[in-house]
Amino acid sequence: MNGWLLAAGVTAFGVAAVHMVAGRRDIVLPLLSCGLADEPRRVLHAVWHMVTVDLVLSAAALVYLATADDTSVTGPMAWFVAAHFLAYAVVFLVVTLSADWARPLLRLPQWMLLLPVAVLTVAGVA
Template structure:
């Protein structure tokens, strides 16, 4: 068993749970009740669901990899998931820092949840 990948998978599923529960309350409900046009509203709603699925599947893949041992392709998939979460964290950091808010790193703190998954998955792949 690969403990790093196990920790990454559990953390990713925790991130998915926070995204689904917290995001529904703090992002989806306000989005659906705002006055923007229906098409962009529904696209953003679908993207939120896509991210939900992506986070859950990534967590499940990491859990599976943690149990399979070092089989061919395990490291490659783990590195892919690590890169994936680094990209997500980077996107939140770039958007947050480009707005010019005071204390920007705490306004959109999603990167704080995403980065540990990347680090744990990378440690498990190495």
């Protein structure tokens, strides 16, 4: 068993749980009740659910890779998931830092949840 990948998978499941609970409360419910036109509002709602599925499937993949006997796919798949979470973190950092906000890194802290998954995954395959 690869402890680093298991830690990454458990952390990723935690990220998915935070996304589902806090995201629903802080993002989805206000989005659904705002004055945005129906089509873009529904598309954004669908995208939120797509991200939920993506986070859960990525977490499951990491746990599977941590316990898999076939190591021929572990490296490439783990690198893909690490790049995936790193890309998500970078997107949040770029969006956050491009906004004219006081204390921007704390305003959208999602990068702080996503980056550890990438780091733990890299530690598991490096």
